[in-house]
Amino acid sequence: MIRLVRTDLPPDTAADLKTYTQQIELTAESGRKAKAAELWAHTTVRRRVRDGLLATLADMAPGHQRCMYCGDSQGTDIDHFEPKSLAPTRTFEWLNHLLACAYCNSNQKRSRFPRAEDGSPLLLDPTLEDPLAHLRLVLPLCTYKALTPQGEACIDVFGLNSRGVLVDGRRTAYETAKQSIELWRIATDRGQGDKAAKVVRVAWDRPLADVLAGMFHQSGHPAAELLFSGEEETLGLLRDQELRQAFLSRA
Numbered sequence: 001m002i003r004l005v006r007t008d009l010p011p012d013t014a015a016d017l018k019t020y021t022q023q024i025e026l027t028a029e030s031g032r033k034a035k036a037a038e039l040w041a042h043t044t045v046r047r048r049v050r051d052g053l054l055a056t057l058a059d060m061a062p063g064h065q066r067c068m069y070c071g072d073s074q075g076t077d078i079d080h081f082e083p084k085s086l087a088p089t090r091t092f093e094w095l096n097h098l099l100a101c102a103y104c105n106s107n108q109k110r111s112r113f114p115r116a117e118d119g120s121p122l123l124l125d126p127t128l129e130d131p132l133a134h135l136r137l138v139l140p141l142c143t144y145k146a147l148t149p150q151g152e153a154c155i156d157v158f159g160l161n162s163r164g165v166l167v168d169g170r171r172t173a174y175e176t177a178k179q180s181i182e183l184w185r186i187a188t189d190r191g192q193g194d195k196a197a198k199v200v201r202v203a204w205d206r207p208l209a210d211v212l213a214g215m216f217h218q219s220g221h222p223a224a225e226l227l228f229s230g231e232e233e234t235l236g237l238l239r240d241q242e243l244r245q246a247f248l249s250r251a
Contacts, residue, residue, distance in 0.1 A: 013052025036088035073101035122153035142170035
C-alpha cells in the first residue's frame, strides 16, 4: 500500500451519490441496510454512478489502475472501505470508496472491518493515512512487518504476507526497482534527460509500487545501513538527493 491523493468526482456523479444517500437516510433506520443493498444492486443506479466512480478511482490508483490494497492486481471493484452492511448510509459516500482487485475485495476483505477498542477503524485508507507509518517492508525478504495495530490488521485482512504470489512479486519488484535507479543514474550522468524521466515514469507505473516507496522511505531510516545490509550500492543511490527528487516528485 502507498499513500494516495483523493481527487474530486465529476459533478454529475457527485450529485447522484448525494441523491442516493438522501434516499437511504430518509428510510427508517431498521430498513437502511436493505435499502442500501437494493440501490447499490439496482442496474440503473449502478449505471449512473459506476463509470464516474471507476474512472476517478482509476486515476487515483497506483500504476495502471492497480488495487489500492495489494498494489499488484488490476483494480476492478469499487470497494466500500467501511462495508455497506455495517454502514449503509455510507454506501454512496465518495470518501468511503476505494479501488480494489476482485481477490482483495471478495476473497480477503469481504465484510471484515476490524476496529480498535475506541471504535476507530484498524484498516488503513491510503487516501487518509500514509501506510509507511504502519507497515515496514522487510528487504530483501519482501514481507511486511507491522509497526502499529493498523498495520497488523492490514497484513491479516489482505493476506499481505500469506499470499505467496504477492511476496514473490515483491522480490521481483525489488530487483527491478534497483535496476531502475541504476539506469536513472546512468542516463542522468550521460545527459539523457528524456530517458531518465522515462525510467522514473515506468518504475512508478509497475505493479507493487509499494516496494519502490518502501525503499526510499527506509533509506532515510536511522538503521538504514542495517536494513540495506549487503546492498550498500543501492543505499548510496537511494540517498542521492538528485535521484530522490526525481523519483519522489513523481510518486
